[in-house]
Amino acid sequence: MNAPVILEDRETRPTAVISAAARARRVIPIQPTSEEVALYEIRKTIHPRAVHGWFAGWRWTLVFLTQAVFYGVPWLTWNGRQAVLFDLGARKFYLFGGVFWPQDVIYLSVLLIISALSLFLFTAIAGRLWCGYACPQTVYTEIFMWIERKIEGDRLARVRLDAAPLTLDKFVIKALKHTAWFAVALWTGYTFVGYFTPIRDLGVAAITWQLGPWELFWILFYGIATYGNAGWLREQVCKYMCPYARFQSVMFDKDTLVITYDRARGEPRGGRSKAVDPRAQGLGDCVDCNICVQVCPTGIDIRKGLQYECIGCAACIDGCDQVMDKMGYPKGLIRYTTENALAQGLTPRAMWKRVFRLRTLLYGAGLMVITGVAAASLAMRNPLKVDIIRDRGALARETIPGQIENVYRLQVMNTEERARSYTISAAGLPGLALAGLEQPIELTAESTKLFALRLQAPLEPPGGVAPAAGPHKIELTVQAVDDDKVVRHEQSTFIIPR
Amino acid sequence: MSDFTSDAWGLYVALLTLISIAACAVLLFVLGRMRVKKPAPGQGIETTGHVWDGDLAEYNNPLPRWWMWLFYATIVFALVYLALYPGLGKLSGAFGWTSSGAYASEVHDFDAKIQPLYAKYLAMDPTAVAADPEARAMGERLFLNYCSQCHGSDAGGSKGFPNLRDGDWLYGGEPQMIKTSISGGRNGIMPPFGAALSGENVRDLVQYVRSLSGLPSDNLRAQLGKPLFSQNCAACHGPDGKGNQQIGAPNLTDRIWLYGSTEAAITETISKGRGDASGVTRMPAHKDLLDDGKIQMLTAYVWGLSNVR
Numbered sequence: 001m002n003a004p005v006i007l008e009d010r011e012t013r014p015t016a017v018i019s020a021a022a023r024a025r026r027v028i029p030i031q032p033t034s035e036e037v038a039l040y041e042i043r044k045t046i047h048p049r050a051v052h053g054w055f056a057g058w059r060w061t062l063v064f065l066t067q068a069v070f071y072g073v074p075w076l077t078w079n080g081r082q083a084v085l086f087d088l089g090a091r092k093f094y095l096f097g098g099v100f101w102p103q104d105v106i107y108l109s110v111l112l113i114i115s116a117l118s119l120f121l122f123t124a125i126a127g128r129l130w131c132g133y134a135c136p137q138t139v140y141t142e143i144f145m146w147i148e149r150k151i152e153g154d155r156l157a158r159v160r161l162d163a164a165p166l167t168l169d170k171f172v173i174k175a176l177k178h179t180a181w182f183a184v185a186l187w188t189g190y191t192f193v194g195y196f197t198p199i200r201d202l203g204v205a206a207i208t209w210q211l212g213p214w215e216l217f218w219i220l221f222y223g224i225a226t227y228g229n230a231g232w233l234r235e236q237v238c239k240y241m242c243p244y245a246r247f248q249s250v251m252f253d254k255d256t257l258v259i260t261y262d263r264a265r266g267e268p269r270g271g272r273s274k275a276v277d278p279r280a281q282g283l284g285d286c287v288d289c290n291i292c293v294q295v296c297p298t299g300i301d302i303r304k305g306l307q308y309e310c311i312g313c314a315a316c317i318d319g320c321d322q323v324m325d326k327m328g329y330p331k332g333l334i335r336y337t338t339e340n341a342l343a344q345g346l347t348p349r350a351m352w353k354r355v356f357r358l359r360t361l362l363y364g365a366g367l368m369v370i371t372g373v374a375a376a377s378l379a380m381r382n383p384l385k386v387d388i389i390r391d392r393g394a395l396a397r398e399t400i401p402g403q404i405e406n407v408y409r410l411q412v413m414n415t416e417e418r419a420r421s422y423t424i425s426a427a428g429l430p431g432l433a434l435a436g437l438e439q440p441i442e443l444t445a446e447s448t449k450l451f452a453l454r455l456q457a458p459l460e461p462p463g464g465v466a467p468a469a470g471p472h473k474i475e476l477t478v479q480a481v482d483d484d485k486v487v488r489h490e491q492s493t494f495i496i497p498r
Numbered sequence: 499m500s501d502f503t504s505d506a507w508g509l510y511v512a513l514l515t516l517i518s519i520a521a522c523a524v525l526l527f528v529l530g531r532m533r534v535k536k537p538a539p540g541q542g543i544e545t546t547g548h549v550w551d552g553d554l555a556e557y558n559n560p561l562p563r564w565w566m567w568l569f570y571a572t573i574v575f576a577l578v579y580l581a582l583y584p585g586l587g588k589l590s591g592a593f594g595w596t597s598s599g600a601y602a603s604e605v606h607d608f609d610a611k612i613q614p615l616y617a618k619y620l621a622m623d624p625t626a627v628a629a630d631p632e633a634r635a636m637g638e639r640l641f642l643n644y645c646s647q648c649h650g651s652d653a654g655g656s657k658g659f660p661n662l663r664d665g666d667w668l669y670g671g672e673p674q675m676i677k678t679s680i681s682g683g684r685n686g687i688m689p690p691f692g693a694a695l696s697g698e699n700v701r702d703l704v705q706y707v708r709s710l711s712g713l714p715s716d717n718l719r720a721q722l723g724k725p726l727f728s729q730n731c732a733a734c735h736g737p738d739g740k741g742n743q744q745i746g747a748p749n750l751t752d753r754i755w756l757y758g759s760t761e762a763a764i765t766e767t768i769s770k771g772r773g774d775a776s777g778v779t780r781m782p783a784h785k786d787l788l789d790d791g792k793i794q795m796l797t798a799y800v801w802g803l804s805n806v807r
């Protein structure tokens with residue numbers, strides 16, 4: 001292919017297709033002059049061109065991976081129950097073998113910290129990797145654009161279709177697309193709710209029209225949000241709504257790999273025949289084919305440099321590399337590179353070495369430490385939880401002369417999916433003992449029990465020292481009968497009255 | 499304080515709210531109409547035209563037009579909201595919504611939901627309710643909520659607050675009596691005898707009272723105390739000291755002591771009496787706080803503490 005690629009329009013955002021009305025109003029000056037623009041603009045629909053290549057392959061790999069997990073996990077079973085279920089009503093989260101109670105909310109914080117640190121690390125290394133490959137907005141947009149392409153055709157066909165007047169054919173095509181979108185969106189909503197209420201029962205309820213009002217609401221809400229975000233809003237979510245998109249720039253430095261147009265190599269740009277030597281014509285490597293602009297899902301021109309709209313999807317790299325191949329030029333006119341690499345002419349090896357710099361090493365170390373601590377803590381998690389609260393109304397009482405009694409509320413929680421029995425003992429004062437409790441206590445699977453616990457201590461223990469009046473530290477031990485490791489020690493105070 | 503409850507504040511708040519909303523609308527309208535110069539390509543960067551401190555400019559990255567309509571929608575929403583709900587000064591809004599009304603309606607809904615369960619137990623005899631494990635668990639939760647502050651989580655009581663699990667009752671342990679105690683409350687009176695009796699008399703009385711339940715006592719003083727008891731105490735506590743459940747006078751012969759069995763404690767009880775500033779020991783009435791269903795559950799639970807095992 002040696003002819004210059006067709007140029008469509010040379011606006012700031014060349015991919016934009018302006019509605020007929022807007023086009024009529026638009027004044028295209030013959031000579032560049034200052035134009036008046038509003039603070040709000042009519043959104044210009046973007047028709048990204050399909051792109052294939054190394055990075056597109058990665059994105060599709062991640063689309064499959066993330067969606068296999070998202071759509072698949074609710075259908076797994078574990079020991080006769082749904083393997084992953086966030087049961088908000090019962091306030092219990094089931095994750096394969098583990099059951100998490102509200103008391104385990106610390107793990108949620110840890111998960112968020114790990115996510116945040118990973119985001120910092122990946123962003124410091126290679127910019128908006130998350131945005132470009134794994135973010136649900138990107139992933140669902142990719143899926144929706146694939147459907148759109150299958151039904152309406154690629155970029156040019158879609159541009160023509162949108163500009164054409166509404167005919168029966170156009171209506172059928174559009175209706176087909178929206179139906180397909182909506183089907184995917186509804187299935188997504190159904191899957192989402194399936195994480196919070198058993199998905200198989202939910203399916204039965206949906207088929208028999210017996211969904212609860214909230215189940216129906218959330219399926220529709222999540223489904224319509226998916227349909228709206230991935231079908232209609234697309235790049236606007238990243239440009240106007242996403243907070244991460246706006247603060248990611250503070251995590252960039254001069255050694256961060258970002259998708260960059262090699263201006264020195266590409267300029268001056270211009271069309272040329274494959275046969276001629278561009279240098280002889282005073283041209284750079286950029287053939288000004290606009291492919292990089294046409295494939296861009298946010299409709300920017302990467303040749304203008306790093307812009308806040310760029311989600312780092314690398315579609316322009318794939319597009320440009322194909323053109324470079326056809327022209328017989330080396331790949332990488334647009335590529336992942338760093339500000340320093342461009343400015344100092346670093347070799348790729350030297351550039352990659354700088355991935356290991358203080359910032360990324362610190363993020364990495366932090367990530368490893370907190371992940372390690374969290375994993376160890378999860379592995380050593382005690383399935384028994386115990387709370388003890390002294391009765392506040394009465395400090396102490398004398399039951400029979402010389403015997404002091406304190407009352408506590410003891411809450412024992414068995415978070416395991418099996419029944420357990422426990423023994424309770426108290427220590428800290430001579431002769432301290434439990435009164436009126438039948439041991440061992442039995443707890444059914446995943447249950448909690450509240451006891452009014454009475455502890456008694458003699459004022460004059462036989463052969464011991466009489467405890468002084470006032471508060472004494474005591475320790476209560478709850479011990480599983482069949483497992484030495486399942487044990488809790490809780491501190492409290494025992495009051496000897498004056 | 500009347501300065502702060504004046505009606506003028508409502509008017510002030512309403513005006514401020516409306517002016518703010520109007521100002522937002524005007525600002526939106528002006529910004530929606532505003533146009534800024536777009537520099538020719540290569541001639542600098544497009545800004546909003548605002549400049550601060552001489553050189554601080556703001557990039558113009560225009561928001562989509564539908565975003566502006568969202569802003570207008572918030573204004574419409576605010577006006578509709580203010581018309582329907584309280585928010586504009588003292589106006590209560592078309593729905594007449596109040597937080598206390600919402601609370602009352604939620605409580606009402608919940609009561610209606612729970613009613614069948616209580617109805618089942620209300621139809622049963624409290625002794626039968628006490629034998630039902632589910633009712634027992636409900637009763638325990640109610641007890642922990644409403645009774646444990648004074649009687650303790652284990653219903654074991656403490657000084658001045660009776661133990662409810664020892665089978666000894668000030669006002670009777672029949673379910674009907676327990677129910678009366680809970681719903682109507684009880685007012686007990688142990689008047690002070692410090693003025694009526696000399697110190698010697700009180701000391702003699704203390705020894706006699708201790709001897710009634712077989713506690714170690716001074717025999718001679720106990721003998722002297724006996725006629726004093728007949729004169730001063732027997733009217734309530736009975737000639738034999740076994741108490742009177744009609745008026746809540748404790749049995750003094752059973753080694754169960756509400757205020758302590760030591761000589762000092764009994765001395766204090768006799769000479770100063772027991773009770774609050776008005777000389778009354780109160781078990782508060784709960785009939786306004788708890789409905790019949792809850793009182794039934796609590797009656798059964800408390801009765802069960804010393805009768806069901």
